[in-house]
Amino acid sequence: MAQTRSRPYWLFAATLAGAALIAALSFGLWGMGSDGLQHLTRYTARLAFLIFIVAFSAGALAQLFPSDGTRWLRRNRRYIGLSFALAHFIHLGALTGFFIAIGETPDIVTIVGGGGAYAFISLMALTSNDWSVRKLGPVVWRRLHLTGSYYIWAIFMNSYLGRIARETPPEPRIIFIATAALGFAALGLRIAAWARRRRKPAPAAA
Numbered sequence: 001m002a003q004t005r006s007r008p009y010w011l012f013a014a015t016l017a018g019a020a021l022i023a024a025l026s027f028g029l030w031g032m033g034s035d036g037l038q039h040l041t042r043y044t045a046r047l048a049f050l051i052f053i054v055a056f057s058a059g060a061l062a063q064l065f066p067s068d069g070t071r072w073l074r075r076n077r078r079y080i081g082l083s084f085a086l087a088h089f090i091h092l093g094a095l096t097g098f099f100i101a102i103g104e105t106p107d108i109v110t111i112v113g114g115g116g117a118y119a120f121i122s123l124m125a126l127t128s129n130d131w132s133v134r135k136l137g138p139v140v141w142r143r144l145h146l147t148g149s150y151y152i153w154a155i156f157m158n159s160y161l162g163r164i165a166r167e168t169p170p171e172p173r174i175i176f177i178a179t180a181a182l183g184f185a186a187l188g189l190r191i192a193a194w195a196r197r198r199r200k201p202a203p204a205a206a
């Protein structure tokens with residue numbers, strides 16, 4: 001009997017609900033002006049980061065700690081990755097509103113570095129379907145998604161490490177220490193999974 005695979009579209013609804021809650025709290029607590037928009041920008045980046053970390057570590061988790069839960073994460077990486085893209089485009093909307101509200105433009109380094117990440121996120125989201133995998137071929141597809149993932153990871157870490165290093169971080173330093181630690185833990189998992197694959201290559205298909 002053919003098995004139909006259910007697709008967790010509810011992840012998109014959950015992401016939108018999370019962003020709506022963040023918007024309600026940001027505007028409710030800090031007002032509808034630049035303060036509210038600044039908090040919306042910060043917290044949408046955090047929401048996107050948490051989703052990104054799950055997508056970034058799903059494969060390694062399933063390999064190192066096999067269970068129904070981690071296998072579910074690996075199987076549904078595509079939808080988790082697309083939810084990350086959705087959350088991060090909400091960050092883009094929030095930051096655009098913020099810069100309009102304060103009447104400034106981001107510096108060139110942020111535009112180039114962050115813009116590059118958005119280019120990767122767009123390409124990765126547009127190629128997250130079976131047709132694109134077939135058209136690009138698994139090698140090119142994997143190269144794109146691998147390079148994009150590490151680039152996005154680096155931009156997140158650059159933001160968080162930068163905030164830790166600041167004399168006066170915008171919020172308690174512990175928040176940025178926790179997010180940076182999460183990022184490095186995810187990287188550690190991927191390195192551990194890679195090392196195990198090298199020691200024990202997958203058995204050749206009969």
Ligand code: HEM
Pocket residue numbers: 038041042043045046049091095098106110111112113114115117118152153155156159160170
């Ligand atoms: C042109 C592109 C981008 C611009 C102009 C931009 C701008 C901003 C602004 C204005 C903030 C709030 C800063 C504050 O607290 O005052 C922010 C926060 C942040 N952004 Fe973006 N961003 C861009 C792209 C990205 C990308 C691509 C990433 C990650 C891949 C990212 C990750 C973050 C992080 C981690 C924070 C800090 C969140 C926190 O406080 O926990 N941003 N960004």
